[in-house]
Amino acid sequence: MVDQYKKLGIRFMKKLLTVSLLSAAVLAGTAQARDYDTVRFGVDVPYEPMEYRLPNGDLTGFDIELGNALCDEIGIDCTWTVQGWDGIIPGLLARKYDAIMSSMTINDQRRKQVLFSDPYFTPPSAWFAPADSKITVPSKQTLEGKTIGVQRGTLQDNYATDMFGDVADINRYSTADDMVLDMDAGRLDIVFLDFPVGKSTLLDSNNGDYKIVGKMISEPKKYFGDGFGIAFRKRDKELAEKFNAALATLKDNGTYDKLYSKYFETKK
DSSP: OHHHHHHHHHHHHHHHHHHHHHHHHHHHHHHHHOOOSEEEEEEOSOBTTTBEEOTTSOEESHHHHHHHHHHHHHTOEEEEEEOOGGGHHHHHHTTSSSEEOSSOBOOHHHHTTOEEOSOOBOOOEEEEEETTOOOOSOOHHHHTTOEEEEETTSHHHHHHHHHHTTTSEEEEESSHHHHHHHHHTTOOSEEEEEHHHHIIIIITTTTTOEEEEEEEEOOOHHHHTTSBOOEEOTTOHHHHHHHHHHHHHHHHHTHHHHHHHHHHSSOO
């Protein structure tokens, strides 16, 4: 008789465990499907013209204005949390914010950690050097012994390190502005940046002191990915789809083209 009660007790505990697990699964599903009244974006600043501060401290740039327009289209509020690039994905996974909209290139390595929206911008990368530089085409021969500047943890960092790290010194910076300061001081021979950022920080702001070296680069996809996307936690599929639908609408109604023209002078 005692053994029978023990068996009944074990069965009862198993049923309780099953119910608890099912309840947890339902709650998890509810959390995944929940609606957002406000979306908090993580963003790395400064990265002109994509995201930067005005003299009064307000955030602006292509990413900021497009993100705000997407939220308006969806009918939700959005806020912006400044986060250094090195910690931007960990911050998302730790729920410091709900999404990343910060010129993040879509690639296979990042897909292992986050869910991406459809691409919203595809910039090439480019080499920039002083106007009097003798480097005409970047190669292992022309860059041997040179000092290359890149932003730490970016696709340009990965590319420059793999392609030229064995013949050149790679100096890594937290921000593009820090890199430009070292360029102006003559501590760098050449830098590798997203073209819009290099154009804004080196070509447009320095009275012809700098030039593009060689061709702009967007291949191979191993490094340069599929363009910039908004990154979400993997469970937030419904939220990502809302942003994809809003992006398609903004491209159809001309809002996207107006913002593109404002920051890049020619329409996409």
